[in-house]
Amino acid sequence: AQSVTQLDSQVPVFEEAPVELRCNYSSSVSVYLFWYVQYPNQGLQLLLKYLSGSTLVKGINGFEAEFNKSQTSFHLRKPSVHISDTAEYFCAVSPLTGGGNKLTFGTGTQLKVEL
Amino acid sequence: DTEVTQTPKHLVMGMTNKKSLKCEQHMGHRAMYWYKQKAKKPPELMFVYSYEKLSINESVPSRFSPECPNSSLLNLHLHALQPEDSALYLCASSQVRGSSLSGANVLTFGAGSRLTVL
Numbered sequence: 001a002q003s004v005t006q007l008d009s010q011v012p013v014f015e016e017a018p019v020e021l022r023c024n025y026s027s028s029v030s031v032y033l034f035w036y037v038q039y040p041n042q043g044l045q046l047l048l049k050y051l052s053g054s055t056l057v058k059g060i061n062g063f064e065a066e067f068n069k070s071q072t073s074f075h076l077r078k079p080s081v082h083i084s085d086t087a088e089y090f091c092a093v094s095p096l097t098g099g100g101n102k103l104t105f106g107t108g109t110q111l112k113v114e115l
Numbered sequence: 116d117t118e119v120t121q122t123p124k125h126l127v128m129g130m131t132n133k134k135s136l137k138c139e140q141h142m143g144h145r146a147m148y149w150y151k152q153k154a155k156k157p158p159e160l161m162f163v164y165s166y167e168k169l170s171i172n173e174s175v176p177s178r179f180s181p182e183c184p185n186s187s188l189l190n191l192h193l194h195a196l197q198p199e200d201s202a203l204y205l206c207a208s209s210q211v212r213g214s215s216l217s218g219a220n221v222l223t224f225g226a227g228s229r230l231t232v233l
Contacts, residue, residue, distance in 0.1 A: 036224075043119075043205055043224040044158065090157055101146055101209055102171065103222060105157035 002027040002093050004106035012112045013081055021076040021109045023065075023091030031093040033074040034103070035065055038088040047089070050074065061085070086113045119225035121206050127231045130196060136228045138189040138206030147189040148222065149181060150205040158205055164189060165211055196232045203227045 003026045013019045025031065032051050036044040048059025055067040065076045074091060091106040119140045128134050138147065146165050150158035163171035164183040178200075180192040189206055207222040 034221075041229075043121075043226040044207075044222075045224070046221065049221060101148075101163065101211075101222070102160060103158075108155075108157055 002029075002031060002095060002104040004091050004093055004104055006091055006106035006109050008109050009107065010110045010112065012114060015083055015113055015115055016080050018079050019077065019081050019085075019111065021089050021091075021111065023074045023076065023106060025072050025074065025091075025093050027072075027093060027095065030096045032096060033065075033067060034092045034094070035059065035063070035074070035076050036090045036092060036105075037061075038090065038108075040087070044090065047076070081111070081113050083113050083115070085111060087111060119206055119208055119223050121204075121225035121228050123228055124226065125229050125231075127233065128193065128196065129233050130198075132196075133192070133194045135193065136191040136204055136206075136230070138191075138208075138225055139187055140208040140223070141187055142208060142223065143186075144208035144223070145186055145211045146209045147183060148207040148209075149189070149191050150207065150224075152203040152205055152227070154202075162191075193230070196230075198232050201230055201232045203229050 005024045007022055034049045035047040037047050038044050047063050048057045048065055050057050050067045058064045063078050065074055067074050089109045092103045094103050122137045148163050149161040151161055152158040160173050161175045162181045167183045178195045182190040205227045206225045209222045
């Protein structure tokens with residue numbers, strides 16, 4: 001079984017400041033890793049994914065994340081945030097083998113960008 | 116076309132009503148999913164269809180009845196729901212595991228159907 005921990009339920013940040021949203025996971029098998037964003041009253045949109053290869057992954061809207069296997073982390077970063085980045089961010093994992101395509105989500109981090 | 120379309124966007128129903136949520140995708144994906152999301156919570160998996168056959172049912176009550184009539188459509192039939200079933204219902208689709216690596220496990224979500232049960 002897999003579990004995902006997003007320790008920060010809310011992260012306030014000023015516009016144009018950098019931000020890091022933390023994600024740690026636990027799994028007995030190797031996993032794929034994802035970050036999804038959910039804007040108010042909308043569905044989930046894929047920000048970026050780590051399937052294999054380079055551990056630094058770049059996504060849409062200037063976001064990037066780094067997979068750290070030894071620390072079982074996949075933190076999301078953006079060097080300069082914009083008001084429009086205000087949203088809920090979910091980290092998720094899926095096992096490489098077995099378990100179908102089941103995604104296990106973290107509890108989410110509300111990013112609030114202020115002027 | 117890289118979208119998953121869900122209808123209706125909003126639905127209000129009584130506990131004795133029968134209604135359906137619909138989901139459509141034209142990306143050639145052969146895996147489709149229903150998730151339930153309560154306010155301020157992550158999505159919870161309900162059902163997975165693979166090649167139009169139910170492959171995962173996460174112990175969902177029988178008042179929720181999924182149907183996959185073809186490779187592009189996924190329905191969720193609702194009957195005798197309870198107020199605690201009020202939530203955002205999300206549909207998603209993906210390639211089936213075992214197909215191309217780049218598509219495997221990458222779910223595309225619809226905008227959701229917000230259900231209120233009175």
